[in-house]
Amino acid sequence: MKRSALTLGEITVANATVRRSQVHWLVSDGHRCAAGEPFAYCSIGLQSRTRVSRDRPFADEELDLQVALAAPRAGTLRHASQDASMGTRDRFQMSDDWTPDFVTGHLECDSDSPPAEPAMLRFFAGRRFSEIADTRAGLLTGWYDRSRTWAGEQAAAGTLTCLGSCEQEGIVLGEHLPFAELFDAADRRAHVVYVPDDALVPAARITAEQLARTPEAAREIAADFSRTFGNGKVVPSPREWIFMNAMIASLLRSPLSEPLDVLNRGGVRRISAPDAVLCSLNIEPVSLLRHRTLGYSLHQYGYRIAMAGPAVLDWLRRNFEQVKRTPDDVKHDYEALIDAARTHGDMQFLAINAVTTFGTEQVQRYKQFERPLGNVLGSVRARELNVMLHDLARSRNVAIVDGDAIAADLGSRLHVPDRMHGSPTLQQEVRKEIVRLLRDRRVAGFT
């Protein structure tokens, strides 16, 4: 039995000192680690040695920049003798220096291993909806409008940005540690970004408008919101202000063109655009909201607007109109999005199609429904959207993630009973298909 000390190893960042919180264990003492399995994590901070710049790395994620320490080889983990209890101070990223020789634990291995070696690093970053959304309970446990992970041993090879929906959440964020299953399936070299639909649903038209929006137009939207929200008959509650501020803040960002900093042992690199984008056809609504005077689009699920409160609904009604979307409209939205995105870089697009199998549907004759059928029958609309996706695959080289076929193979009633929220088995199969398509398209980090 060989015993190897697991150290932090070097991280070098120009003009900054790397600091960290205390180490939090993810596995118990005596846990049998697989090679590459994270066993602990800490928060880290880059303390500038020069004047702090607004353009500093991780400026909008520095409160939730974290690193997981993973086993460099298989073995039994032994915690280093350190106080297991954590004070509040110990959770702050500035509580200690990042010391390369610091021993976090030991790995007992059957095979030959050096007396000491650095743990493998896997970074995480979350951009909070609000700076006060502070939840330091674990890895990426806060409320984020964007979260991401990447490998720390070498420069992350490629970036996949996922325009989230609840169906994507389980596929991308996984069921255990954030991103673990997708990251592992991609050979642990990729940079994966998740943009949730909490405050704003990233339908194709909205994301395309975000890409095209000028700073002046963004200021105009913000000013209009400030002027008009709260001046109706219904006085907004504090909770409604939080909801709307999160929605407008999300709207005024652009997930496909904002720069992303990634850190590895050799320093910080800034990425200007993703290499691949994952979309979901399921989030394309039957109708979008369009601002009556400024013309921008907005989308949030009806149940969430209802939960948000009466002042939110009142503001939306006074300022927006509902615009119906046909599958052709959705196609044009996707084309506009893809064309605009590709001016920022050579991006591959993947789209998860819609589940068309309705377990409880018993239609024997279509004659009895009004035309066009796609405006009435959900299953027909889903099929029309899926057919549209084939047109898009040809016209814009979009890869289809055939979640519909996977669900049908596994059994929709059991694995995706509401056509949106999948079982772990379904999620795993869709995840494998995503990685396969990225590999086929030779997206860096997935090859």
Added chain:
Amino acid sequence: MILTLNLPRLNELMATARVEKVHAEPGVLLEPGSAILDLRVDLSESFAHDCPPVSFYRIVLRERAWLRDLASAQGAEIEVGAPLARFSSEEREPVQGQPSRLARVAIAGIVGDDSAWHDGAP
């Protein structure tokens, strides 16, 4: 012959459905293919739920029958298994007593409209 229509279980987790729209009028002879009701199933009605799926269904008659009465009007919340409507094969047939069987219907998932937007009842 008296036929009845009870609210079928459209989703394993549902407890109730709301009558979203009434298509048929009592006293009218309905041909096969006639729409009877549109229903809205909101799983957040049965328990607090992140991302509760809201789905819409249309119930369509598959046989020729007289619609005699509807148990619920638009906006009513109905429990699974509760009566929705009664039909008869003859126009003036008495509807009291035990029905002969369930009416034959088709159920289709339909594209629903966001009622919160229209009815002001968040």
